[in-house]
Amino acid sequence: MLFDFHTHSFLSDGVLLPIELIRRAIAQSYTAIAITDHVSVGNLEFVVDALIADCRLAEEHWEIRAVPGVELTHLPPAAIPEVAARARARGAQLVVVHGETPVEPVPPGTNLAAVRCPEVDILAHPGPVDADLAGLAARNGVFLEISTHRGHCYANGAVASAARQAGALLVVNSDAHVPSEILTEDLARRVAAGAGLDGEEMARALVANPQHLLERIAARRQR
């Protein structure tokens, strides 16, 4: 089983049409993929509408869970709750926040705004977070991301350690923008091991936690 809740199509800065990204995920034996293109207030509706259409088409014809999502990216932190709610209302089934990576000028306070917001599902590549932030994530049901993406992965060890201390849930995502970045089970396992996860923690991050997130998404769909 292979899950990935963070990928990009050419609706933002990836290179593939959403349906081709899903097709390539199927070719690499994915169980589920979320497409989470970068959005802010200007492109949110356009991106969500387009992703819903391609994810629906894929699920009608192929054996995969295809989840239309968004990645709220470089927003002023104070705007995150309102824009997350707007994405949800438009039909985004997964809300990711682009966290404070070690390699970009993401506004300080983004991580905190994300883990406080009940509409947020995943805080992506948050950089070297502490156990206090991971504790807030755990309390509010926000998953923390272990990233296989270059640059974004530099703080994976710190994220894993804070999550362990605070009981926060981890997921391993690709943040793929091009075909060569789409996950394989082997890469996901190697990156999880590199973050210091033991066998049991790895099983949770790679299978149990993604299944839990898919259940949450399915429950929302039925409402």
Ligand SMILES: [Zn+2]
């Ligand atoms: Zn990101």
Ligand SMILES: [Zn+2]
């Ligand atoms: Zn991303």
